[in-house]
Structure formats: C-alpha cells, structure tokens
Amino acid sequence: MSALRNPGLGRAGLGFAIGAAFGFGLVVALRAISGLEIFQTEQTGYPHLIVPAITGPLGFLVGLGCFDYWFRWAAGKPTIAEDHSQHGATSWRDYFRFNTDHKVIGIQYIVTTFFFFLVGGLIAMLIRAELAQPGTQIVDPQTYNGLFSTHAALMIFVFVIPVFAGIANYVLPLMIGAPDMAFPRLNALSFWMLPMAGLLFLSSFLVPGGAFDAGWTGYAPLSTGAPLGQSFFNLGVQFAGASSIATALNFLVTIITMRAPGMTFWRMPLLVWANLSTSLLVVAATPFIAGVQFMVLFDRVLHTNFFAAAYGGDVLSYQHIFWFYSHPAVYIMMLPGFGIVSEVLSTHARKPIFGYRLMALALIGIVVLSYTVWAHHMFVSGMFSWLRVPMMITTLLIAVPTGIKIFSWLATLFDGVIHLRSTAMLFALGFIVTFVIGGISGVMLGMVPIDIHVSDTYFIVAHIHFVLFGGSVFTIFAGIYHWFPKMTGRMYDERLGRVHFYLTLVGMLGTFIPMHWVGMEGMPRRVADYASQFGDWNLVISISSFILGIAQLIFMYNMIVSWKWGPRATSNPWRANTIEWQVSSPPPVFNFDEIPRVVGGPYEYGVPGARHAIMGGEEAVVRQPEPAVAGAATTSSGSSAGGSS
C-alpha cells in the first residue's frame, strides 16, 4: 500500500486512473444534467474521451509527485526539508521517478526521446516500404496519412526539440559551473510532461478513426473536421509545448543568474550561447502553437468556428499563427546543434573557435530574423500577396548569419590539429556537408518564383530532411557521442561508431538527394501513391532509407552495450577545456565541491598557459588580474594548459 501512498510510478498509475475517471465522470454528469446525449460520438466529438485525455495525464503527474512540494507549500503545510533523496541516481529505478537532479533529468530526456526516435523511425520505414513501388501495397491511404503525420509529430515534438533540451540539461549547468538548474522541481515536471505528449500521439492509433492524419502541420479546415485522433495531436502538442516553455524559462534563468564567478557572457561556451538563443525563441514562439492547437480543438469540440470559413472564421489565419511558431521552431531544432558542433569542432581540431563573438552574435541574429520569415511557408497559400516579397528578403538574409557559422567552422579547422578518432567529430564534419546542401535548397525555396513550383512537393521533403536529419540529427549524434563518456563514465566503441556514421551518411544522402528531383519533376508530398514515372527513384530512396534505419540499430547496440560494459572513461578523454570536463566522469552528485572560478575564454587551445576555469581546491595562482576579454588571455603562471585532473 505504501507504493500507492508515496510518490512514484505506482501512485502515478493510480493518479492516472483517478484523473481519467474524474474527467470521464465530469463529462457524463454534466451532459446528463444538461439533458444532452451522454456519449457524443460524432467524429470530432467524444468529449468523454478528450477530457480524460487531459485529466488522466495530469493525475499521473500529481501521482508521480511532481506537485507534492508545491501543494504543501500552497496549503501552508510544513514543507519537507530538502534531504536530497530526489537527487542523483544509484540504480536504474531512480530514472523512473520524480528526480530533480539535472543530470538524471538529462539522461531521462535523452533515453525517452530516443525511444520516440526509434518509434518514429519504424514508422518512416513503413512509409518507405509503402512508397517503394507505385500503387497501394502495405497500408491503405488513411493509415498512410496517419503514419506520416505521427512520424513528423514524434520526430519534431518528442525527439529533436526535447533531445536538445536533454543534452543541454546534462551539460549546461556543468559548463557554466552551476550546481544544478535554477528551478530543479520545474525541470523535473518539464521532463515528465514529455512522455505524456508522446504517448498521446501514439495512443491516437487506438481511437476510433485512427491516428491523426492531417499532417504535422494540421492545417485547418482538414484538421477541424478530422476524426478523433486529431484531438490527441492537439493535446499532445500542449504537453510538449508546456514542457518546452518551462525548460526554456529554466535555461534562461540558469544561464543569466547561475554562471560561475568570472563567467562573463563573452566567456560562455557557444553551446550555452546556443541554448540561450533557443530559449529566447521557445518562450516567445511556443505559446503560439499551443494557442492555435487549442483553437483547433475548440473548433472541433466547442464549435468556436475560428477556422470555419462559412461562419466567418479565417482559414488562412491558422497557417499564419502556426508558422509564427513553426518557423522559429526550425531554429529551435537547429541552434542547439550549432552549439554542439562548435564544442566538438574546436575540441577535436585543437583550436579556438574562429570569430567567437561573431558566432555568438550570429545566433542572436538568427533569433531576431527567424521571427520575420514565417510567411515563406505560405507563398502559394493565397495570403495577402504583398507580404511575399518582404518575407522573401528576410528569408534570404537569414542565410547570412548561417553562412557566418559555416565559414567560421571551416576557419576553425584551418591551422588546427584535426583528430578524426572520435565519432562525434565525424558527425560534426558530416553535418557541415549535409547542412550546406540543406541551406542551399533553403535559399532556393526562399525565392518566391522557385517556391511556387516546388512548394508542397518532394523537394520540400528533401529540404526538411537535409536540415533536420543532415542538420539536427547529425548534431544530436555528435553531442551524444561527445558527452557519452561524461554522462555514463564509459567509453563507447569507436569502430561501431564509425560504421554508424558512414552508414548513416550514405543512407541519408541516398534517401534524401533523389527526393529533390522527383519533387522538382512533379511528385507532390504526402501522397500514398504516385505516378509510375517516379517508381525507380522511389525504390532507390526506400532501399537507402532501410540502410539508414539499420545504421541506427548499430548506434543503439553501441550505446546500450557500452553504457553497461564499455571501458571506464577518464574525466577528460577529449582533452577539452570547458568546465564539464574538469570534473569526474560521471560528475559528482552535486557537480562541484566548490564553485569553479572562470578566468578565460572556453576555447583557448594552443594559447600557452591559458585556462578557462580554475576548479575548487586547485592550488592555482593567478598572478595577473583576470582578463575581461575572451581571446586576450594572458599567460598565467603556475598552471599549465589542459591541466586535467
């Protein structure tokens, strides 16, 4: 019985049951009192399922213990003194409970999101199996529409966006010399909302009418009239969105207020800059998608008619609101990756990042510009036509800060000592190639006349996968490989890592390059069947995609086996300068015995005697006053470069 009284998965299950029963009872009772038909089962209706889909997950979170501390505090009861029982992990069970340790939460995020990555990838395999030949072979069109919609929703909302939050959760507080995130309980709540989102997306396969099938964009009015599954998409986005917003707030406060002494803004590693920029995007943009999905849900179940043209609703406004979030979202999915690549490249090329300040400013430039480009998704939508040219100009201009980053990374490689022994470095280098291709097709798409032709074709599918797979996912792999020793205290198998990289690269290029030309020649996206002239290329695409899929199994095997049996990792296997590498692998439960002091820039490779940080307990003498400018680090005596302990 104590399992049901104390916070944990047992009480969470009970909470879910109580929450769902409460929601169900509420609907039934209210409808009975109002004299309405008790079970409304028109395709967009089902309030007796939708309300429990909200109250059930909330009950789960309460049962898990996400709100225990706050509830006590709000009720004026004595709060439980922090005994650090919710901190750290000593066994695998600790990952399945409400845990406020940013390192545990980081691992929880990464493992959960990779689970959804696998599911989303399996769905992609089904899609490619169906598309291998023209005609309908494996799934009917309705299932097909559900498959590509859930594939995108899983990959975007519960893989790419949150896995970056997971990586940053783990390394960012360590990097800035903080003992934890600013709001550890909020951090834990943010994580636990995420599986709710993914499970809502997946459970839509089980409801009458099947999974949501209006695409991840869920354009009205297709979505407002779609079967019940669409409501599960609307709700899933709420949980993923709330999780993102809370995490972004947490990062902002952590980065602004919890940097170690001496860690000025111009001494922050670029991963920290990248997450600062990303968080600025998330807090301001994500409420828009949350809002617009509520509007669709209200149109569906409350007959609000936001997007019902016949009743004065405005169909196009859905797209405007949606893209006002979803364009910044592509940078939410890319900027943290830029940060990872900067860390990996400078470490493995043994060189300072070229043009560090401009690199940071370019991130901020992207943040500002990305709010002004959303309508480039709507050049053929029938929106106010004058809007096209200004949005085209801003869209093309955003290539400038992105180009700055590419050129600076290349310049970082020059005159370096480039080590290719780490799979992380291979993925970072591979990223430069694939992302440049995705960037070039992005510039083409930004041009209205070209976009008119290729909009909503496979050219778009090729472009988004070049920037989301060749871009984001490559950087995610780079980050996972780079910090795997730090997170697990074990080394992974580099040989398997290399096999994973090359198979992924070949599979990725083979899958997504031909999509450009089938799209340009006339194959629209989101079709279960296509003209037979595209059959041969689609077979090539499908075969390549299976290679891509198999490669990820090698990755999973490598990660799982190495986590358990890999050789022990030293504290700093890559000889990096940033603070997270100066503590043990894995780091101590409270990160630092004494908060480190930051005395220089983060990438001072090759600068004689330069240090980024002096760890607590170190007998380092800094004779000269601390230089305030990164890059102007002067020689400090008594400590040698790369002094890893």
Added chain:
Amino acid sequence: MTRATYGKLILVMLAITVVSSVVLLQFEWFGDAASEQAGPIDTLFDVMIVLSCFVFAIVMVMFAYALWKYRAKPGDESDGKPIHGNTRLEIAWTVIPTIIVLFGAAYSWVILDDIEAEASDQMPLHVTGQQYKWTFEYPEEMVGSGDSAAPLTSDELHVPVDRQLEVTVEALDVLHSFWVPEWRIKRDLVPSGPGGDEIDDTFVVTPNEEGTFSLVCTELCGLGHSTMRATVVVESQEAFDQWVSEQAQAQEGASAGATEASSSDGAAAAANGT
C-alpha cells in the same frame, strides 16, 4: 598557408564550379516546360544552380583542404595555432553573402513581377476543388439562354494555347492546391466565407505548348489526396472552340430535362462543405 596555395585553391573552386554547373545545367530539373511563366522560373533556377555550385565548391574545397592538410599525424597531441579570428575576413563573409542574397532577392522579385504580368486578352477560368474532384467553369462560354444560362463546366480542363488564363480558384470543403508541373504555377484553393475577399484567389498562367498534362492536388486534403487529379488538354484555338461547342451541346441536352438541376447542384455543393 602561402599566397600561392590560396591561388591554387581558388582555381580548384572555380574549376569545380564550372564543371559541376555545366553538368547540372544539362538536366531539365523541373521537367518539361509548357507555359510562358516556366521560362523565367527555369532561368532563375539555372542561375541558382550556378550560384549554388559556386558556394558548395567554396565550402567543400576549404573543407577537404583543411582535413587533408591539418589532419593530426599519429601521436601528435599538440594544439593548433591559437588564432581567434580575423576581423577583415569576418566582415568579408558577412558583407559579401549579404550582397549576393540581396541580389538574389531583387532578381527573384523581377521574375515574380514578370510571371505575374497580366496580358490584355485573358481568358477567365474558374477552378473549384472539393474532396476529391476538380471542376472547371468557363465564364465566357455561356450555355443556354435567358434565366437558365450558366457557364460551361467540365471535369477536364481544356484551354487554348498561347492565351493567358486568369484563373480564379475556390475550395468547397478543405484546402486544395492547383498545380500543373509543366506550367510551374501553383496556388492553394481556400474555402472562403464572409471574409473571403481578403484571399488572393486569382493568378495568371499562359500555356504555350499543346499537349495533355496532369493537374495535381498538392495540398493534403484527406484520404483521396493522392488521387485528386484532372486531365489538362492544351490545344489550338480551333480545337478548343470545337470542344466548347460539343460540351455546350451535351450540357444543354442534359440540363434541358431538369431545369432545377443547377439550383440543386448548388445545394449539394454547399452540403458537401463540411
């Protein structure tokens, strides 16, 4: 790195740009062209191919050179040169790309005006999309007389060659999108209500090749999305006139029996709109 090395690298970049551009320009990436608007769009894309080859060559040559030249020798655990940046270089790679993309934007704008220029002898055409069917209405070709006169309608799109079409699109249920790949022109069909005037539902296209093409719906519209297609026939003015009179006769014959057909058609269409 010496000046001579830079010179060699630039030569390699230019060589790669020229070779890859020449190869890539051999393909008709967008497929056959069959409208006046296709020409400028294809030219813009060709310019973009050359520009992209140039950018890609710069990045790849520098990338490959760096990996070849600065790869660590086995056992070399030293650090690279502590170069933190170069202000002039950084200004250059901020300003030059800005100029290039602004040129691209200006050029695209010119092309956009070009392909949207209106001709004087337009033929109006009304296109209606609904799940999962296209209907084409010819406002200039009235069938019947007096009160029962109605524009000619068809499930198949026939248009005369070399005459600009002024296409007005409308959706009855959900979004659809009008695209004839050979014409290069695409526009979403938006269901409109009281606020519909704000929707930009008109575009022009001038088919200039005779032949049979496929009209493809490119906006996800439901289960039948991949089958929502229509045949497009571009033919000489004489053949088009011939087709119009045949269709008009057939339509008149069909509507003669049922005078109220047109009104009940309208009701059915409204009922279809979810």
